[in-house]
Amino acid sequence: MTELVAISHPDVPQGEMNALVDEAAAAGYTVALHRAGRRFLVFARPGYAAPPGSDFFRSKAYISDVISGNSAHPLGDRTRYPHGSTVQVGGIRFGGGQSVIIAGPCSAETPEVLLETAAKVRESGASMLRVGVFKPRTSPYTFQGLGAAAFEALIEARSRYGLPIVSEITSVSQLDALLSTVDMLQVGARNMQNYPLLSALGTCDRPVLLKRGLAATVDEWLSAAEYLLAGGNEQVVLCERGIRTYERSTRFTLDLGVVPVLKGRTHLPVIVDPSHGTGRADLIHPMSRAAIAAGADGVIVEVHPRPAQALSDGFQSLDLPGFKQLVTELEPVAQAVGRPLHAYSDLQPV
Amino acid sequence: MTELVAISHPDVPQGEMNALVDEAAAAGYTVALHRAGRRFLVFARPGYAAPPGSDFFRSKAYISDVISGNSAHPLGDRTRYPHGSTVQVGGIRFGGGQSVIIAGPCSAETPEVLLETAAKVRESGASMLRVGVFKPRTSPYTFQGLGAAAFEALIEARSRYGLPIVSEITSVSQLDALLSTVDMLQVGARNMQNYPLLSALGTCDRPVLLKRGLAATVDEWLSAAEYLLAGGNEQVVLCERGIRTYERSTRFTLDLGVVPVLKGRTHLPVIVDPSHGTGRADLIHPMSRAAIAAGADGVIVEVHPRPAQALSDGFQSLDLPGFKQLVTELEPVAQAVGRPLHAYSDLQPV
Amino acid sequence: MTELVAISHPDVPQGEMNALVDEAAAAGYTVALHRAGRRFLVFARPGYAAPPGSDFFRSKAYISDVISGNSAHPLGDRTRYPHGSTVQVGGIRFGGGQSVIIAGPCSAETPEVLLETAAKVRESGASMLRVGVFKPRTSPYTFQGLGAAAFEALIEARSRYGLPIVSEITSVSQLDALLSTVDMLQVGARNMQNYPLLSALGTCDRPVLLKRGLAATVDEWLSAAEYLLAGGNEQVVLCERGIRTYERSTRFTLDLGVVPVLKGRTHLPVIVDPSHGTGRADLIHPMSRAAIAAGADGVIVEVHPRPAQALSDGFQSLDLPGFKQLVTELEPVAQAVGRPLHAYSDLQPV
Amino acid sequence: MTELVAISHPDVPQGEMNALVDEAAAAGYTVALHRAGRRFLVFARPGYAAPPGSDFFRSKAYISDVISGNSAHPLGDRTRYPHGSTVQVGGIRFGGGQSVIIAGPCSAETPEVLLETAAKVRESGASMLRVGVFKPRTSPYTFQGLGAAAFEALIEARSRYGLPIVSEITSVSQLDALLSTVDMLQVGARNMQNYPLLSALGTCDRPVLLKRGLAATVDEWLSAAEYLLAGGNEQVVLCERGIRTYERSTRFTLDLGVVPVLKGRTHLPVIVDPSHGTGRADLIHPMSRAAIAAGADGVIVEVHPRPAQALSDGFQSLDLPGFKQLVTELEPVAQAVGRPLHAYSDLQPV
Missing domain, CATH: 3.20.20.70 (Aldolase class I)
Structure with a gap:
């Protein structure tokens, strides 16, 4: 299972996400990119090399949420909106x-x-x-x-x-x-x-x-x-x-x-x-x-x-x-x- | 299934119940007698001959309740105490x-x-x-x-x-x-x-x-x-x-x-x-x-x-x-x- | 539930089926006509008047099978092909x-x-x-x-x-x-x-x-x-x-x-x-x-x-x-x- | 869960088993003794100190079987009689x-x-x-x-x-x-x-x-x-x-x-x-x-x-x-x- 799921803002250009994936891989993550409608999801698992914290993703302008992972359903996960959505x-x-x-x-x-x-x-x-x-x-x-x-x-x-x-x-x-x-x-x-x-x-x-x-x-x-x-x-x-x-x-x-x-x-x-x-x-x-x-x-x-x-x-x-x-x-x-x-x-x- | 279950008062003599069973049979019921702790249960199905109503059983001094049957659990049946027991x-x-x-x-x-x-x-x-x-x-x-x-x-x-x-x-x-x-x-x-x-x-x-x-x-x-x-x-x-x-x-x-x-x-x-x-x-x-x-x-x-x-x-x-x-x-x-x-x-x- | 289901040959004209339905109704059936792909199904229940037997339907040239009913799945019913289909x-x-x-x-x-x-x-x-x-x-x-x-x-x-x-x-x-x-x-x-x-x-x-x-x-x-x-x-x-x-x-x-x-x-x-x-x-x-x-x-x-x-x-x-x-x-x-x-x-x- | 279950022969004296338990504890096992009819079961988990192998138990004269553990039902476990019992x-x-x-x-x-x-x-x-x-x-x-x-x-x-x-x-x-x-x-x-x-x-x-x-x-x-x-x-x-x-x-x-x-x-x-x-x-x-x-x-x-x-x-x-x-x-x-x-x-x- 993954450790982190970074969720993009809507309508981010594919090229920006590709660049992010490359950067994350270089930083020691095992990464998978998944398109979810108008958003992208980056499933990232830290590698053996000391991995950067989730701040690595949070700090990126085109990332909206980072949820800590192991969820099979990251977008619906309670941790994303702890008080519930309406x-x-x-x-x-x-x-x-x-x-x-x-x-x-x-x-x-x-x-x-x-x-x-x-x-x-x-x-x-x-x-x-x-x-x-x-x-x-x-x-x-x-x-x-x-x-x-x-x-x-x-x-x-x-x-x-x-x-x-x-x-x-x-x-x-x-x-x-x-x-x-x-x-x-x-x-x-x-x-x-x-x-x-x-x-x-x-x-x-x-x-x-x-x-x-x-x-x-x-x-x-x-x-x-x-x-x-x-x-x-x-x-x-x-x-x-x-x-x-x-x-x-x-x-x-x-x-x-x-x-x-x-x-x-x-x-x-x-x-x-x-x-x-x-x-x-x-x-x-x-x-x-x-x-x-x-x-x-x-x-x-x-x-x-x-x-x-x-x-x-x-x-x-x-x-x-x-x-x-x-x-x-x-x-x-x-x-x-x-x-x-x-x-x-x-x-x-x- | 039975049509009526007549429940005796506690501690009625067996002989009284046997007599009741005989009387009911003569009146056209198919009858089975079952001992239930201190009580007796009479399972009675009216026969083809015009059967007496449930008053037949209700009128007997040693009968406590008559519930109208087809229940597999007559003693617990809601019809016995329609407002619930405590x-x-x-x-x-x-x-x-x-x-x-x-x-x-x-x-x-x-x-x-x-x-x-x-x-x-x-x-x-x-x-x-x-x-x-x-x-x-x-x-x-x-x-x-x-x-x-x-x-x-x-x-x-x-x-x-x-x-x-x-x-x-x-x-x-x-x-x-x-x-x-x-x-x-x-x-x-x-x-x-x-x-x-x-x-x-x-x-x-x-x-x-x-x-x-x-x-x-x-x-x-x-x-x-x-x-x-x-x-x-x-x-x-x-x-x-x-x-x-x-x-x-x-x-x-x-x-x-x-x-x-x-x-x-x-x-x-x-x-x-x-x-x-x-x-x-x-x-x-x-x-x-x-x-x-x-x-x-x-x-x-x-x-x-x-x-x-x-x-x-x-x-x-x-x-x-x-x-x-x-x-x-x-x-x-x-x-x-x-x-x-x-x-x-x-x-x-x- | 129905008593009979009459199944038409493929590609029978709708008009023929309508006529059959009218005839069956006149004979005392309660009838429902259902189109099933290239065939029609006639669901028929005999009425209080003495109903004609299933021969009524079997004798019709545009009827292929008559299965005796109460099946919720007449076309797949074993009675239709008792030895199984291949x-x-x-x-x-x-x-x-x-x-x-x-x-x-x-x-x-x-x-x-x-x-x-x-x-x-x-x-x-x-x-x-x-x-x-x-x-x-x-x-x-x-x-x-x-x-x-x-x-x-x-x-x-x-x-x-x-x-x-x-x-x-x-x-x-x-x-x-x-x-x-x-x-x-x-x-x-x-x-x-x-x-x-x-x-x-x-x-x-x-x-x-x-x-x-x-x-x-x-x-x-x-x-x-x-x-x-x-x-x-x-x-x-x-x-x-x-x-x-x-x-x-x-x-x-x-x-x-x-x-x-x-x-x-x-x-x-x-x-x-x-x-x-x-x-x-x-x-x-x-x-x-x-x-x-x-x-x-x-x-x-x-x-x-x-x-x-x-x-x-x-x-x-x-x-x-x-x-x-x-x-x-x-x-x-x-x-x-x-x-x-x-x-x-x-x-x-x- | 346990790592080993040692099963005694029938009718071993309690004192012998107590002594075995003490010896195993001294050797670094966490041990629980359970009487099972005419037998005893020793549930043993190796400690942090280098534990002795299962030979520790196998070598004891009053032990009949040692099965490698984590089974919630050691006596019925297939590993005990790999070809099945009759x-x-x-x-x-x-x-x-x-x-x-x-x-x-x-x-x-x-x-x-x-x-x-x-x-x-x-x-x-x-x-x-x-x-x-x-x-x-x-x-x-x-x-x-x-x-x-x-x-x-x-x-x-x-x-x-x-x-x-x-x-x-x-x-x-x-x-x-x-x-x-x-x-x-x-x-x-x-x-x-x-x-x-x-x-x-x-x-x-x-x-x-x-x-x-x-x-x-x-x-x-x-x-x-x-x-x-x-x-x-x-x-x-x-x-x-x-x-x-x-x-x-x-x-x-x-x-x-x-x-x-x-x-x-x-x-x-x-x-x-x-x-x-x-x-x-x-x-x-x-x-x-x-x-x-x-x-x-x-x-x-x-x-x-x-x-x-x-x-x-x-x-x-x-x-x-x-x-x-x-x-x-x-x-x-x-x-x-x-x-x-x-x-x-x-x-x-x-």
Whole structure:
């Protein structure tokens, strides 16, 4: 493993970096240069000859950060921003000391359902809207989402209710359409290790919500984030959504321990999805409380006006009164741990 | 599966039950009689002939409860006590709307360490003392606990500080000694399916803390509790302590989702052990907060005055200031969810 | 779930199918029509009115198969081809009663390594060559494969040694290049649920090797295959490659039980990858023997002339004498279970 | 960790060992003495002063073995008997180059079923009889085995058919009765970490079949065996019986990779239980073949004359023709891997 990773400022000329590498090698480092989007990373290991300290790199004008190494994911490493980084989506800020609630239907089934849900979750206290347009479905014979046909309704929902929107991307071919419609791109559990997709998102200027793969280790997850960060996109929020274990009383096992684990290892904000994480609507309330108490920067929950009629995931969706109750319950817990619910009063009025 | 389980009062004569079984059979039920400690259980399935309603059993003088069946664990089933049962240990009550904190060293290494820890955790707000005397250790070549040599110190700790004590039992042969020394018997994860041990504890009049096996399903856990309940011992508290999964950033994966799952299925109180559940001292604070927020009736944590010198499990033990901080952090969360910390003021003064 | 799935011949006019659907509805079926590549699927559930038997569909000229339903993966279901289907790749046939050995380096590091390995594995008894060109790597900072630069060497290897080649595809954008170079396209574990990729491969006329996702259930795996089959590509071979469990003495847990499970549920051929499945070169021999004994149609193993110098996965690669020994050991086991090693004598001479 | 473990001959006087420890300390070792049944273990780590080689210990008359350390399970370590140890049960030898088939009913339901099964499995080629007397059952309300009532039938079965018998022990209180009835004591998965039970068996002179816990790591399993070995009982056979994973198409996931893993780490014989390991009668044939091909020293399978009527585990039991077919299929595979089926011709004639 390496001892140091020096991270360049954006857009440094390649020639300058080549010269730096030569200089470092002459000074006794074993050096590898890696291009990461608009930046370069210099992985440097001191040699047997007395090596210069990390000041060697810090003193260079075109170097932005030097992190002390052995991290497999240097750009996301907590040591880089010890107080955590924040990610801004519309008027919402993840990681800034407030708890964010994202809510909405599993998929945009009809414009009416989407608009009704958006109106009600905003009224109850959601800060952001989630909605599936391109759905990755286990079976090819089930409802696959409305696809592009949903875009008009999304735009309408955002303009009416001012809620930023997060939606899943499953293929690079959907990127342009989603960039012109939604505020944050979600990479779902099944695509956490879809590296061509991550690389494409790494070069975008749009926040990404990176869900944990359903059997991903913390290291694999942070490495997946590194594809985004190395590409130049530093607006990354991680989302725990349950892991696959032997236990069957819940659809997945929500791994809340990962929240403080991540807080110690990465500067990226972390939220929790108790809908997918448990697969049971009746567990959303207690597990949302627990997620906030464990230190999460927010939760993302599925809400549907009539869950029993939902085309997908109704069994893990709150109804509208259930969502209102959720916000009521979360408020005192969020206060108790010092990260109050996001004040959505600044959102554009209806 | 059965449709009804009729549970007798304690100590009903066998002859009365035999007569009832005959009467029920004549009335069209298929019936099985099972002795459960001081009680009998009648498993009854109505036949094709128009069966009498459950009033048939309810009307019998020697029947205490009739629960509507298909439950594999009728005595622990939530339908039996829809508001939950409570378990009293000394002045402490589990399941009664307060959050209980149990704290203490992994094992009673020396009388001094035990007494020092007891004094300090009581001062900081613990309601009960945990301490290992008989330690089940993975390797035969590691410290196995003090065994009976620790008993004097336990008695001293309780008499000085008034804290009820819970300690693990690993063999029926230890039962008499533990009964004369501790207030609650713990069945550890490795013994959750040690049915001869459970059966023996089922006939005791002493509360039992039943930890989840490290790969036990909820059903297996409730069935293990049923061995205790069927034996006649209804003073059972369940304890989630982490399950074994693929993830390695924590020693086990603390399954907090199981707390609300259990609350829906059993009337027994449920607590959480974040020390064993994560194997990391730095995760005890956030996961204790999360456990209480998820609905647990308490937490049990390892505390050692000098964790680095502990003979076992130091890496997952809080030090004394860390424990004090834990109580400070838990208080507002416990208030926020309406189950305040147990008021230990009634404990016998020092 | 449905009771019947009627599968059309390829290229039936849409109008004919619409008419059939109307007719079926009038006859009392609840019907859904689904286009699957060049075919249509009719999902039909009989109604309360006395429904016509499956002969209703079987008698229609444009219907090819009617399978009795409740299968979530009708096109791959064993009932469709009770004796199993076969997949032809060059001169190799999977599922036809012979055991196939696929061997080769994890990645095409240099043309020389590739050609040396190809020559030697052919000489020792491999029937097919595996080689990675586009490597999905957990970290963005590790060797990502040669990419298109490797194609010339692949073409050379095939023309010199006559071994068909399988290589992984990780993005639709690589499809044209791979189609003009390799004989079989591999979908790796990380992409098993990359549905846009599967859909694209479903419309190709090229065999696909579909590896199991590292935490995929059998149902999810068969559903992933269904995306290929529904697209019209019926040349699908499944490959068990180890699942993620708590056990750490092997990198993954090779689930050989899945081989007979699949043989009972799907007509598709099944092979096993003991290199990835265990992550240990020393386990390739015993687990290859076990795979063939369990009923697998072949194995795929990593071989490198100098594993210690491999740029990736050397720890799970056989060296050349080790591969020769593998074939020697597999031969009697393959004979013992009645599926002898593929006779590679028909391959084009060197 | 230690560098050396010196193992004494049995029954060396304590005083001699104390003297050795003093001498070793004076020579620069850090030493710990551990009593292991009739033997002593000296754990010795060389100090900073130039330490004497391991010859220091080897030269002592009362030392039997010196194994080079860092092993957490020195007595079972492969380095102690690099060619493997063997365990004799009646006329059967485990680990001696033959494949052993153990067969019999899950439990001794009636004497008739037991005797019928014994006669038939012997005729078909079983070398040993398995039968449950004390059954650990998940629920207290299901059939718990005949208990001591079955002993007479066991004795009759052995005397009639000459098959050695293995049966499970779940409590130390059953030990005397089982010692006078059966040839080998089985420790089931649920009791693999029941250390008081293991310690008691460690002081017996009776072979033990130690099943893997259903979520036990290889290290935990070897450590459990160490309790037996350290107690002085070296007649230990390990049995893989499936581990708990997320996959549900089989009841457990049979981990055949553990067979070669164990062969590299311990000298103890290893067999496989495909009945419990898969929970499906239809998988016993292929997984038995695979187990032998992977290097197992035998298999243990459930057989019942009428599986559909079995009081327990019928779904994972072969019927009598199925067992006969199993032997027929195993024979050529066992030959192919050079460990032919045990020749049972030496068994006492009927």
